[in-house]
Amino acid sequence: MTASRIWHISFNTFREAVRDRVLYNLVFFALLMVGSAPLFGQISVGLERIVLVNLGLAAISIFGVVIAIFIGIGLVSKEIERKTLYTVLSRPVRRWEFILGKYFGLAGTLAVNTFFMAVGFFAVLVFVTKSLAASDAQLLIAIYFIILQFLVITAITLLFSTFSSPLLSALFAFGLFLIGSFADDLRGLARMVEGPQHSLLMGLSYIVPNFGAMNVVSQVAHQQSVPATLILHNTLYAFLYAAAALSAATLIFENRNLK
Amino acid sequence: MNVIEISGLRKSYSVGFFKKTEKVALKGLSLEVREGEVFGYLGPNGAGKTTTLKLLMGLMFPTGGSAKILGLDIDHPRVRTSVGFLPEQPYFYDYLTASELLEYYAQLSGVPAKERSPRVKKMLGRVGLSDVANTQLRKFSKGMLQRAGIAQAIIHDPKIVFLDEPMSGLDPIGRREVRDLIEELHDEGKTIFFSTHILTDAETLCDRVAVLNKGELRGVGVVADLLSSRGATVEIVWRGTSAIASVETLGGKCHVAAEIVRAVLEKSNLDAAIDAVRRAKAELISVTPVQATLEDFFLERIAQPSETTVPAELSI
Amino acid sequence: MSIARKFKSPASRVAAVVLVLSLIAAAMSARRIDEMRPEARLEEVLYLQSPAVIKFMSLGYTGLAASIYWTRAVQYFGEKHYAKAKRFDLLPKLLDLTVDLDPHLIPAYSFGSIFLAQQPPEGAGMPDQAVEFIERGIRENPDYWRFYYNLGFIHFIERHDYKAAADAFERGSKVRGANPAMKTMAALMEQRAGNTQTARILWTNIYESTDEPIIRRNALTRLVALRVDEDVWNLDHLLEKYIDHTGSTPHSWQELISGGILRGVPADPSGDPYKLTTDGHAVVQNPQKFPFIQRGIPRGQSSPETITPESRKVVEGAQVTPR
Known part of the structure; x- marks a missing residue:
């Protein structure tokens, strides 16, 4: 029963996203960016593939994050504001089921989007390089890591959406995405200072999502291989972090009075 | 049998960000609703009606007291399958069509897959939305949305239906339709608990009503009893000012306009007043019983200062 | 329905436990990932050069x-x-x-x-x-x-x-x-x-x-080396005078002390006594302790051109007051 309710909520969330015009605009721009990559490639002679991979994967990642945040911020708060949540929660739907349903719905939406953008990306890649090498499988790993990032950022946005207004949620989530992308630098900074600031910065650098490690775009652009252990650990990390964010969201939402 | 039992239910919020002040929305509400009745929950805006409904629906958590629905604590999961709820001025997922909306709610309520689609069809027919079954809700008028709202509240065939201000914002035809739907549900034996600040609706529909003001219950009872408890009054009109003094001693306040005097009196003092008019040789024009309305009762009750606590059960 | 029960609903309790556990595990996992890619921390390529x-x-x-x-x-x-x-x-x-x-x-x-x-x-x-x-x-x-x-x-x-x-x-x-x-x-x-x-x-x-x-450690190592150079220069100067005076090469510092030329056995910045060579020169016992020194290097040995573990110990131990 629980599973079927979560599934129905997920499906409805997916359906809402798919029927939203904003989504198509964003996907359109992302594909436009991927498609325009060969133009940039021509400017830098001999670097077509590198530029294409960097730009294409960056487009998939950035637009995915934007979609995750823009849809994610409204997942809970919009339902409260429009009172649609009242008609859901007055039914035999547990609040945590609602949170999970919303999460899987958006995560599914992003997975489907990423699939289409990846297809577009590979089409452009084949068009430009006229061939696909076995090493291009590394690109799939980079895309897989991008999806892992989406899983984390979606959970974070959903967490903010349970207690904050959409605008603030967007700011928080985007800020955390930026900080998380520079988590390595934060740790570098922590190593340079001493005393209480050191522990504080170090602790902070491990609490923020470690997006830096999930970005191997530059590596695969230079055809360096990604170690299998990194794939395993990044997967584990993304699941754990998403679980943490979702349980925080549940904790807040379970005890929230819906005024 | 009581299907809803509320005892000492309290709710307070802290408002303000820096300087928190406590705002009490509900001050120890106790109330029972019987099986199969249409129960009207009356009160001006801000009286605590919606708060009560949200507490009963588990959308908010009480600060104190308890409530049972069908003999179970309101946070018991089984309660949710037997209740239907229509929030005040609801919006629905406007990207869905009417039938998708009802299908979704049927899924969430655990209606078996096989029964869903016939039930959605039946329900759309019942609320008169069959023609627009495949139209997205964003194109619906307010009255259509309200009907869709009632449909979602009863799609899973609940025993008790909670409606928050179901008639507000509707035109007379819309109100009529909602009223008819409530009556039909009543005939099917469902218990209906609805809040309203429109008294005529309550007067025509309800078996019993409760009056709430500022988070406190001001009276509960059968509509007719509540009205009779006020005591019947009559209006007496005559020409000539000479009888005024003696009528006023009977408790009637006299209004004089161009030699015509009007006074409203307790029915029991009518004979004495007529005698007084005759004695003064004034010309009696008319004697009319005054129709007591729920509105009078309502105004009277909410006008009471909040210190005087009214016995919860006025006349049963 | 009690309020206490509501605020500690089973879902809340499970969520709290999952939150703590998964946050700790995630931090551990992040550490692990960090250890796995120390080189990746700063790629050997600068992607943005402009x-x-x-x-x-x-x-x-x-x-x-x-x-x-x-x-x-x-x-x-x-x-x-x-x-x-x-x-x-x-x-x-x-x-x-x-x-x-x-x-x-x-x-x-x-x-x-x-x-x-x-x-x-x-x-x-x-x-x-x-x-x-x-x-x-x-x-x-x-x-x-x-x-x-x-x-x-x-x-x-x-x-x-x-x-x-x-x-x-x-x-x-x-x-x-x-x-x-x-x-x-x-x-x-x-x-x-x-x-x-x-x-x-x-x-x-x-x-x-x-x-x-x-930078501080390097400066300190240099200062220690300078002190050794100076010590050796002074000792050699004293030895020269002694030889001029007595016509013989001393066999131990004791001879210089008895002669009133030295007050005690001279020690290098690490506390080891300087060695006296047979031809009447002062040298350090272990040049590994003193990178960058110009004087006092025992014959056949050399002074390292970089900081050594031994020299690091000397520097850490030395209450260096650059004179």
């Missing part, structure tokens, strides 16, 4: 971007230093990018030039680039006299160009608010005073002007 692009991408927060690049430069240097690398190929580029973004980032010039100037692994061994870099700092910040000091230091210590060093100190002494010692330094340089005295003043200044552990 300051214009970085400025654009930093959305106008060039100061912040400069700080990030400066952090990266220090990290890069630190990691290379730790790995005892011989090449620091990216360092000049990182430093240039940093000051392209913020031309007034003082520590970038002063530390950066020292990192560049010193011999590996204490530094990148690029004194010419160091001179170029600090000259740029002077151009951008003409009122900051300490850059002239850095410049003079690099010319003197690393490039042994006394004329250029004198010129740098001279120019610096003319800046308003400059330390009067700059004039003295210029004069010393003019005399081609490549003696230990000058070197000591320079290293002491470096030592006292920074908290940067790598």
Whole structure:
């Protein structure tokens, strides 16, 4: 029963996203960016593939994050504001089921989007390089890591959406995405200072999502291989972090009075 | 049998960000609703009606007291399958069509897959939305949305239906339709608990009503009893000012306009007043019983200062 | 329904436990990932080489971007230093990018030039680039006299160009608010005073002007070496006098002590007594403890050109008060 309710909520969330015009605009721009990559490639002679991979994967990642945040911020708060949540929660739907349903719905939406953008990306890649090498499988790993990032950022946005207004949620989530992308630098900074600031910065650098490690775009652009252990650990990390964010969201939402 | 039992239910919020002040929305509400009745929950805006409904629906958590629905604590999961709820001025997922909306709610309520689609069809027919079954809700008028709202509240065939201000914002035809739907549900034996600040609706529909003001219950009872408890009054009109003094001693306040005097009196003092008019040789024009309305009762009750606590059960 | 039960609903309790466990596990996993890719922490390639692009991408927060690049430069240097690398190929580029973004980032010039100037692994061994870099700092910040000091230091210590060093100190002494010692330094340089005295003043200044552990340790090692040089020079001088006086070479320090020439057995900065060679010279027992020394090296041995574990111990133990 629980599973079927979560599934129905997920499906409805997916359906809402798919029927939203904003989504198509964003996907359109992302594909436009991927498609325009060969133009940039021509400017830098001999670097077509590198530029294409960097730009294409960056487009998939950035637009995915934007979609995750823009849809994610409204997942809970919009339902409260429009009172649609009242008609859901007055039914035999547990609040945590609602949170999970919303999460899987958006995560599914992003997975489907990423699939289409990846297809577009590979089409452009084949068009430009006229061939696909076995090493291009590394690109799939980079895309897989991008999806892992989406899983984390979606959970974070959903967490903010349970207690904050959409605008603030967007700011928080985007800020955390930026900080998380520079988590390595934060740790570098922590190593340079001493005393209480050191522990504080170090602790902070491990609490923020470690997006830096999930970005191997530059590596695969230079055809360096990604170690299998990194794939395993990044997967584990993304699941754990998403679980943490979702349980925080549940904790807040379970005890929230819906005024 | 009581299907809803509320005892000492309290709710307070802290408002303000820096300087928190406590705002009490509900001050120890106790109330029972019987099986199969249409129960009207009356009160001006801000009286605590919606708060009560949200507490009963588990959308908010009480600060104190308890409530049972069908003999179970309101946070018991089984309660949710037997209740239907229509929030005040609801919006629905406007990207869905009417039938998708009802299908979704049927899924969430655990209606078996096989029964869903016939039930959605039946329900759309019942609320008169069959023609627009495949139209997205964003194109619906307010009255259509309200009907869709009632449909979602009863799609899973609940025993008790909670409606928050179901008639507000509707035109007379819309109100009529909602009223008819409530009556039909009543005939099917469902218990209906609805809040309203429109008294005529309550007067025509309800078996019993409760009056709430500022988070406190001001009276509960059968509509007719509540009205009779006020005591019947009559209006007496005559020409000539000479009888005024003696009528006023009977408790009637006299209004004089161009030699015509009007006074409203307790029915029991009518004979004495007529005698007084005759004695003064004034010309009696008319004697009319005054129709007591729920509105009078309502105004009277909410006008009471909040210190005087009214016995919860006025006349049963 | 009790309120206590509601606020501690089963779902809440499960969520709280999952939250704590998964957060801890995630942090552990992040650590693990970090350990797995120490090299990946700073890729050996700079993807963004154009300051214009970085400025654009930093959305106008060039100061912040400069700080990030400066952090990266220090990290890069630190990691290379730790790995005892011989090449620091990216360092000049990182430093240039940093000051392209913020031309007034003082520590970038002063530390950066020292990192560049010193011999590996204490530094990148690029004194010419160091001179170029600090000259740029002077151009951008003409009122900051300490850059002239850095410049003079690099010319003197690393490039042994006394004329250029004198010129740098001279120019610096003319800046308003400059330390009067700059004039003295210029004069010393003019005399081609490549003696230990000058070197000591320079290293002491470096030592006292920074908290940067790598730079401080290096300065301290240099100061210890200078002290050994000076000790040995003095002892040799005394021994020479003794031999002149008695006509015989002493066999032990005791002979000099009885002769009233020494008050006790002379010890090096690590506390070991100096050894007396058969031909009447003072040498250190273990040159591994004293990199960079010019004198007192036992025959057949040499002084290391870099910091050694032994020398590190000496420096850590020494309550160095640069005289």
